[in-house]
Amino acid sequence: xxxxxxxxxxxxxxxxxxxxxxxxxxxxxxRVSSSELGQQLGLTPSQIRQxxxxxxxxxxxxxxxxxxxxxxxxxxxxxxxxxxxxxxxxVGNIGHALIDNFCFSDWGFQLSAAFDVKPELIGTTxxxxxxxxxxxxxxxxxxxxxxxxxxxxxxxxxxxxTQILTxxxxxxxxxxxxxxxxxxxSSTIVENIHFSDSLLSLSYYVSERIDERNARxxxxxxxx
Amino acid sequence: xxxxxxxxxxxxxxxxxxxxxxxxxxxxxxRVSSSELGQQLGLTPSQIRQxxxxxxxxxxxxxxxxxxxxxxxxxxxxxxxxxxxxxxxxVGNIGHALIDNFCFSDWGFQLSAAFDVKPELIGTTxxxxxxxxxxxxxxxxxxxxxxxxxxxxxxxxxxxxTQILTxxxxxxxxxxxxxxxxxxxSSTIVENIHFSDSLLSLSYYVSERIDERNARxxxxxxxx
DNA sequence: TAGATTGTTAATCGATTAACAATC
DNA sequence: TAGATTGTTAATCGATTAACAATC
Numbered sequence: 001x002x003x004x005x006x007x008x009x010x011x012x013x014x015x016x017x018x019x020x021x022x023x024x025x026x027x028x029x030x031r032v033s034s035s036e037l038g039q040q041l042g043l044t045p046s047q048i049r050q051x052x053x054x055x056x057x058x059x060x061x062x063x064x065x066x067x068x069x070x071x072x073x074x075x076x077x078x079x080x081x082x083x084x085x086x087x088x089x090x091v092g093n094i095g096h097a098l099i100d101n102f103c104f105s106d107w108g109f110q111l112s113a114a115f116d117v118k119p120e121l122i123g124t125t126x127x128x129x130x131x132x133x134x135x136x137x138x139x140x141x142x143x144x145x146x147x148x149x150x151x152x153x154x155x156x157x158x159x160x161x162t163q164i165l166t167x168x169x170x171x172x173x174x175x176x177x178x179x180x181x182x183x184x185x186s187s188t189i190v191e192n193i194h195f196s197d198s199l200l201s202l203s204y205y206v207s208e209r210i211d212e213r214n215a216r217x218x219x220x221x222x223x224x
Numbered sequence: 225x226x227x228x229x230x231x232x233x234x235x236x237x238x239x240x241x242x243x244x245x246x247x248x249x250x251x252x253x254x255r256v257s258s259s260e261l262g263q264q265l266g267l268t269p270s271q272i273r274q275x276x277x278x279x280x281x282x283x284x285x286x287x288x289x290x291x292x293x294x295x296x297x298x299x300x301x302x303x304x305x306x307x308x309x310x311x312x313x314x315v316g317n318i319g320h321a322l323i324d325n326f327c328f329s330d331w332g333f334q335l336s337a338a339f340d341v342k343p344e345l346i347g348t349t350x351x352x353x354x355x356x357x358x359x360x361x362x363x364x365x366x367x368x369x370x371x372x373x374x375x376x377x378x379x380x381x382x383x384x385x386t387q388i389l390t391x392x393x394x395x396x397x398x399x400x401x402x403x404x405x406x407x408x409x410s411s412t413i414v415e416n417i418h419f420s421d422s423l424l425s426l427s428y429y430v431s432e433r434i435d436e437r438n439a440r441x442x443x444x445x446x447x448x
Numbered sequence: 449t450a451g452a453t454t455g456t457t458a459a460t461c462g463a464t465t466a467a468c469a470a471t472c
Numbered sequence: 473t474a475g476a477t478t479g480t481t482a483a484t485c486g487a488t489t490a491a492c493a494a495t496c
Contacts, residue, residue, distance in 0.1 A: 007487070011428050015421035019404060033453065042406070045453090046489050053455055061454040062496040078424045079431030093321040098419075101317045107423055147430060172430045174423060180243060182266070189433065191426035193419065195322075197239035199331055199398060200302045202415035204235050206371060206396045207303030209413065231463070257477065269477090270465050277479055285478040286472040 006054045013051055014078055016041060021071040033064035080108035086174075087146050089161055090153030091116040091131055094176055098150065099126045109148070113140060134161075141168035148172040155179055162188075230278045237275055238302055240265060245295040257288035304332035310398075311370050313385055314377030315340040315355055318400055322374065323350045333372070337364060358385075365392035372396040379403055386412075 020041055024032060034045035041048075052058050058073050059065045075081060086109045088095055095114065104111040114131045116122065122133045132140065140146075141164075149170050153161050158177040165173065165188075172189040175181050181190045244265055248256060258269035265272075276282050282297050283289045299305060310333045312319055319338065328335040338355045340346065346357045356364065364370075365388075373394050377385050382401040389397065389412075396413040399405050405414045 006432075009487070011425055012421075014428065015418070015424040016404070018424070019402070019421075023404075035453085044489060046491095047487090049453095049455065050488075057455065059454050060496060061494070062452045064453065077428070079427040080424070082427075082431060082434075084427065084430065093325045094318075097317040097321045102419060104423075107420055108427065109423070148426060171433065172426055174426055178243070180240070180247075180265075189426065189429045191422055191429070193417065193422055194239070195326060195417065196331055197236075197243075198415055198417055199328075199333070200239040200242070200304070201235055202372060202396055202398055202413065203303040203306075203308065203332065204238065204301070205413045205415070206308065207306060208230075209395065210306075233463070259477085268465060270467095271463090273477090273479065274464075281479065283478050284472060285470070286476045288477065 010051050010054055013043070014074055017048075017051075018071065018074045018078065021067055021074065024067050025071060030067050031064055032067055032070075034059070037065075075108075078108075082108060084109050084147035085145055086111050086148045086150055087140070088114040088129070088150040088152060089116075089134075089137070089165075090151065090157070091118075091121050091126070092152060092154070095150070095152035096126065098152065099129050111150075112144070112146075115140075137164060138168055141165070141170060146170055148174055150174045150176070151181075152176045234275050234278055237267070238298055241272075241275075242295065242298045242302065245291055245298065248291050249295060254291050255288055256291055256294075258283070261289075299332075302332075306332060308333050308371035309369055310335050310372045310374060311364070312338040312353070312374040312376060313340075313358075313361070313389075314375065314381070315342075315345050315350070316376060316378070319374070319376035320350065322376065323353050335374075336368070336370075339364075361388060362392055365389070365394060370394055372398055374398045374400070375405075376400045 017037075020037065021032075034048040037043075038045045038048050049059075052070075052073075055073070055077050058070050086104060088099060088111060091099065091114050095116075099111065099114060111129050114126070114129050115134050115137050116131055117134045121131045124131050146169075149165050149172070151158060151161065151165075151173050155177055158175075158179040158181065162173065162181055166186070171187070173181060173191070175190055175192045178194060178196055181188075181192070241261075244261065245256075258272040261267075262269045262272050273283075276294075279301050280297070282294050310328060312323060312335060315323065315338050319340075323335065323338060335353050338350070338353050339358050339361050340355055341358045345355045348355050370393075373389050373396070375382060375385065375389075375397050379401055382399075382403040382405065386397065386405055390410070395411070397405060397415070399414055399416045402418060402420055405412075405416070
């Protein structure tokens with residue numbers, strides 16, 4: 001796999017391509033051009049061709065892209081065929097929801113264990129995932145290859161738990177706590193799901209629209 | 225509030241500024257310069273000053289920024305003082321988790337009602353939020369000002385429910401379904417929480433690191 | 449062959465960074 | 473006053489778009 005310096009923006013678009021390609025597959029469509037794909041995703045054909053060309057040549061002149069083949073390429077670029085092993089820390093509300101409802105295997109991950117401090121949870125199993133004691137975490141990390149940790153602990157536990165994870169070789173964290181884990185000196189890969197950041201962006205866009213509407217109304221009222 | 229054409233990137237940084245300013249406040253720090261803020265967030269001082277200058281002049285030469293004042297400005301820019309009204313559709317696992325654990329009011333929102341199709345849920349209350357029947361949704365939207373809808377329904381319901389929402393005046397959707405709601409011809413503001421997109425990005429970064437490590441190891445092995 | 453569409457090079461656009469006068 | 477730091481203008485950098493030869 002060709003892997004030049006790929007910009008962040010490109011990487012963020014890859015999962016969208018995957019999603020659209022799966023949708024086309026579900027519709028029985030096996031062929032797509034960069035123009036069609038662009039139209040459906042609100043991107044220019046140029047951008048789509050540029051994006052794919054970071055990784056190789058997946059199309060065919062005069063034809064376009066074969067949907068199933070392109071889908072497999074994108075999946076492979078994203079690492080979906082690598083069978084990464086994940087664990088989850090913090091079986092609270094959101095952690096529990098993820099274990100029960102988020103299909104890790106659809107995205108190439110195996111969720112092998114969960115950890116919590118609550119004695120009543122330890123030893124139980126949700127959706128075939130065993131819940132272990134936080135005390136067993138270091139040993140588990142030493143004895144098993146863990147590629148990513150899903151962090152769904154309460155705010156206060158975020159930093160100390162991250163400490164344990166990184167000191168036992170975990171290099172990637174999927175962070176659901178509303179804490180800025182990304183530290184300047186750390187080499188850990190952190191991907192954040194910041195609910196509040198997302199909601200506040202939405203709040204901004206709503207406010208912007210309301211302000212524009214009010215400004216327009218005021219202008220028109222002045223005119224008469 | 226000055227509100228020029230503000231780029232998406234700036235808007236996405238605003239919630240991070242807010243978070244950091246709250247953290248500084250919690251530490252009892254009342255004064256911060258763009259350099260300090262930049263250092264802590266991994267941004268250049270220039271960028272921070274540019275970002276704020278989209279909205280006004282919040283600093284003071286020779287001094288920097290007063291943390292509480294700046295915090296209030298950022299909060300106001302994001303619309304946190306506008307008391308938007310939210311409803312939630314789909315009281316499944318993730319919807320339930322949001323109702324119980326996500327503090328909407330911390331971000332200026334009031335979650336006034338939830339809706340579901342399951343008879344056993346209708347009439348119940350979680351965290352003071354009443355669950356109503358989906359059949360009552362249109363009437364509720366007609367009789368109440370609803371600024372945003374939180375969409376936590378199963379995949380198949382996403383598009384039909386969105387249809388109901390937009391046809392009854394809801395202009396903004398916080399979308400937790402793994403469905404691309406953003407339609408080319410629609411004026412609805414959609415903010416997505418795509419768990420899988422996020423996980424796949426993380427998967428990409430992990431793969432990239434592994435590939436680089438392997439490539440380096442191979443080079444060194446060849447050298448001897 | 450003619451039409452279509454790719455992959456890539458060049459041009460444009462926008463965002464980030466640097467520099468600096470203004471001023472607290 | 474001197475030092476610090478802003479807000480803003482100019483320079484740089486990077487990402488997106490346009491153009492086009494290659495070719496299926």
